[in-house]
Amino acid sequence: MLDANIKTQLQAYLTKLVQPIELVASLDESPKAAEMRALLEDIAGLSEQVSLRLDGNYKRRPSFGIARQGQAPRIHFAGIPMGHEFTSLILALLQSGGHPPKLEADVIEQIKALDGKYSFETFISLTCHNCPDVVQALNTMAVLNPGFEAVMIDGGMFQQEVEERQIMGVPAIYLNGELFGQGRMSAEEILAKLDTGAIAREAEKISQKEAFDVLVVGGGPAGSAAAIYAARKGIRTGVVAERFGGQVLDTLAIENFISVKETEGPKLAMALEQHVREYDVDIMNLQKAEALVPGENGGPIQVQLASGAVLRSKTVILATGARWREMNVPGEAEYRAKGVAYCPHCDGPLFKGKRVAVIGGGNSGVEAAIDLAGIVAQVTLLEFGSELRADAVLQKKLYSLPNVTVIKEAQTTEVNGDGQKVTGLTYKDRASGAVHQIELEGIFVQIGLLPNTDFLKGSVELSRFGEIVVDAKGQTSVPGVFAAGDCTTVPYKQIIIAMGEGAKASLSAFDHLIRSSAPA
Known part of the structure; x- marks a missing residue:
């Protein structure tokens, strides 16, 4: 699973373990479970401080937990934490084994002082560069406070759950089954929401x-x-x-x-x-x-x-x-994170096999369309002006893609939805004045800055x-x-x-x- 170079680096990290830890796998017969098992076997083989059990009974399969030996796992990974999440895995291993987290002393004490039970679920995509911050913050909190439990859930692996909860933007954070927050959050930001008196004390x-x-x-x-x-x-x-x-x-x-x-x-x-x-x-x-x-x-x-x-x-x-500049059209605010998105790298994988639009023909818009074309079924790029404004090399790449349609002089006038999620958009042809509708599941807004x-x-x-x-x-x-x-x-x-x-x-x-x- 891991190449020789990564194994060497990980082995060096694992020398920092203060106490022995245990990996507890809850597997099934899927190919992803076989991948996960190979990853865990590689990790366990790099240090005598790490052991592996394959008899886990966590509710999501395939998944695995990390804990100090003799303790029940409070950190879980429902997915294979590679890509941007590989650092989250390394930190979870080290902190579970007693390596101190890099947080200010007063933040650590504030985490330890929280009472109650906090079961966090974070839905992520492995291409999301905002997600690791949330995963790492919650994992650290689970290490420091026995009342916390944290699970990273790869939305691409657990698509049925993503669809049932109608998640259309990551990271999506749930606390005790209820939506807690969306987007990047640090440990301090999470604490501010949990410890309401902290704001007044800090002020x-x-x-x-x-x-x-x-x-x-x-x-x-x-x-x-x-x-x-x-x-x-x-x-x-x-x-x-x-x-x-x-x-x-x-x-x-x-x-x-x-x-x-x-x-x-x-x-x-x-x-x-x-x-x-x-x-x-x-x-x-x-x-x-x-x-x-x-x-x-x-x-x-x-x-x-x-x-x-x-x-x-x-x-x-x-x-x-x-x-990011918003379109300021009817439906945009209502369907934000329900099909309207602003980060193609983070949220693109959630639209795998679906139809999406990109609003904006500058470098950001064209780059987003190119990236999304490799994931989704169809990309429609709408540009307000008569010509795209992106660099020539990007336009050449864009026009070479078979599943991309470019519409110029298109003014988006409304985001359409069914009350739960985006179903399409309405735009006006600025040249003819004709009004058109496009059926789709996602809209990525890339029209500059405010x-x-x-x-x-x-x-x-x-x-x-x-x-x-x-x-x-x-x-x-x-x-x-x-x-x-x-x-x-x-x-x-x-x-x-x-x-x-x-x-x-x-x-x-x-x-x-x-x-x-x-x-x-």
Whole structure:
């Protein structure tokens, strides 16, 4: 099952086991069960600390559990955790065997303090780059707290269950049989939903912090660069972010980050956070900014958070990034995660053998159509303009695919459904005015980005597109407030450009601090 290179690496990891662990398999006669057994036999053969039992009675087959020897498994894999989930398997093995998880001490104590029974089910696809975060967080919680049980369920292997629950987006997280959440969630985010008092406690703690010299709002590439450049100046630096990593977390392949031939968004986000943590930076994650209040009479600028907390700083760098643009047509919101999706890499496998549409003819849309064509039965790409906007090499590949139809000058006007899931869409031919309907099961929206600046209306100057207006130094219309990255008027929304703009804004903020503190 595992090649020699992977076996060598895994064997090295298994030397970190502190206590013996047991793999408990619940198998059937299917080919996938034979694959799973081969994988488990390979793992058990790499360490004397790992044993294998084939007499498991878990309700889903094929599946396997992991536990310390002598204990019942609280971590289960209903599927073969390869691809993006292989790291989840390795961490589950190590943490079950006593290797400490990489979580802050207060988060670990918060997990251990939770009372009650929590049975989590996470439906995933092996191509989903958001799913491992959820699986790993819940597995860690199951290791730390005996009241937790967590199972990863491969939607491609358990398709009947996916259809019964009408799951059309992953990760889909269920707690004690009820839908708990959808999309990427960290251990801290899961805790915030389970421990309702945590938000108020954290807000009080944040409000008591002293004023910063530089406060960065946003934890993506621009915010990370800004924080590092500020901290290197030796000034008091803070980062407040709704989720550290930002939109990079939702990006799969990155092949234009100079000096790095190729990487993936989650890996880059992890590297950004690790780099920022090398410096004396106060990171406040899972905190959404709700208002910016300019300082009066030389006083500190205030950033009000959705939790009720208030932060103060001499200068602020806004690096709030952008989010996927929505179509804003009837039915889109109603059928989100019920056939309307925004991540083809994550949700594409759930539409295997079905008919889907891709909205948007730029690079993202055409790449999505190409990827989906290898999974689904039929792809219809709808482009608003008279020509596709994607690179020529992508268009050539797209038009070579037999199960792809391209419709230009098509304005999507409605998402159609039966009350439970998407059944089609309606579009208008912009040339003729004729209205058409397409029957399908999934719609992937790829029409660009919207800046995350709604909370800034009335406080800083915004363009007609909602972007923060900045000058050549990143200065906004408010003295002491700077901005960088995809939320600004700087053209070309690219990771490498955002990083440079973040560094520039930080240097400008430092220059502002020097000049404003100098004697008259």
